[in-house]
Amino acid sequence: MLKMLARTGTGSGGSNAWVLQRISGLLLVVALFLHYLFLHFLNGGDVTWNEVTTRLASPLFKTIDLIFLVSVLFHAGQGLVINIHDYIHRPAPRVILVSLAWLLMIVLLITGTVTIVTLEPGFLQEMQMGQAAGVIDAIQSQGVAL
Amino acid sequence: MASLRTRGYSHYRWRTGQIAWLLHRLTGLALVLYVSMHIWVVSTLQLGEGTFEATMAVVQAPLFRFLEVGLLFCVIYHALNGLRLIAIDFFGATEKHVPLFWAVIILGGAAWIWGGSTMIGHALHQLEHGQAFFPF
Numbered sequence: 001m002l003k004m005l006a007r008t009g010t011g012s013g014g015s016n017a018w019v020l021q022r023i024s025g026l027l028l029v030v031a032l033f034l035h036y037l038f039l040h041f042l043n044g045g046d047v048t049w050n051e052v053t054t055r056l057a058s059p060l061f062k063t064i065d066l067i068f069l070v071s072v073l074f075h076a077g078q079g080l081v082i083n084i085h086d087y088i089h090r091p092a093p094r095v096i097l098v099s100l101a102w103l104l105m106i107v108l109l110i111t112g113t114v115t116i117v118t119l120e121p122g123f124l125q126e127m128q129m130g131q132a133a134g135v136i137d138a139i140q141s142q143g144v145a146l
Numbered sequence: 147m148a149s150l151r152t153r154g155y156s157h158y159r160w161r162t163g164q165i166a167w168l169l170h171r172l173t174g175l176a177l178v179l180y181v182s183m184h185i186w187v188v189s190t191l192q193l194g195e196g197t198f199e200a201t202m203a204v205v206q207a208p209l210f211r212f213l214e215v216g217l218l219f220c221v222i223y224h225a226l227n228g229l230r231l232i233a234i235d236f237f238g239a240t241e242k243h244v245p246l247f248w249a250v251i252i253l254g255g256a257a258w259i260w261g262g263s264t265m266i267g268h269a270l271h272q273l274e275h276g277q278a279f280f281p282f
């Protein structure tokens with residue numbers, strides 16, 4: 001992948017990660033600038049429930065926030081993996097820590113996606129109580145096909 | 147220094163590139179910690195207006211305004227140094243890496259002072275109006 005970039009080497013795992021870290025980073029600079037602009041400048045500095053839910057009712061902002069979420073978690077997970085590879089050399093602890101890093105990112109991805117996609121009140125409470133059926137109903141009541 | 151030498155940290159002299167690298171790494175780790183808490187805090191949107199506003203009242207208290215000045219440093223440095231890395235890796239700016247580092251420090255420093263002073267001003271305003279420094 002991405003071999004058209006002459007300086008990316010062989011195109012094996014490491015150099016893909018390296019170039020994707022730069023692409024996601026560039027995306028994050030733009031996204032984070034907009035994030036600061038909308039949440040901390042244009043609204044006078046305070047974030048309120050009304051303001052956030054109004055903005056998140058728009059499919060455009062849902063899409064932007066989902067792209068932002070995926071890039072930040074990819075970038076963060078990749079950054080953790082780079083640190084683990086630099087300091088943890090024994091195979092077993094390395095595999096365990098890398099797995100834990102990506103597990104954290106997956107948990108955050110699910111949490112963030114649920115927050116962005118549906119704002120049904122009580123949604124997380126139902127999930128915490130393990131009522132999977134209620135969760136699916138809540139998603140479908142938001143018009144999302146499963 | 148003996149312990150540092152045996153651990154291999156003094157094989158390089160502490161010069162611009164290594165300082166830039168270390169700061170990028172430390173601010174990156176801090177940002178992973180922050181973004182984890184941030185996604186968790188924002189997920190309280192699901193618990194309704196009352197819970198979300200109560201959570202925001204905690205994380206928008208003066209204590210956190212001051213902590214966010216540190217967060218702003220991490221964000222600005224990591225973003226601008228990240229652009230420097232892209233310039234070095236993709237646009238052949240390797241020989242310019244030192245002046246680019248100082249550009250990051252000067253531009254980032256200016257942005258940090260501007261943003262940080264606004265945030266501290268906001269916190270002082272809250273304190274003047276009798277809000278407690280600690281939200282707990």
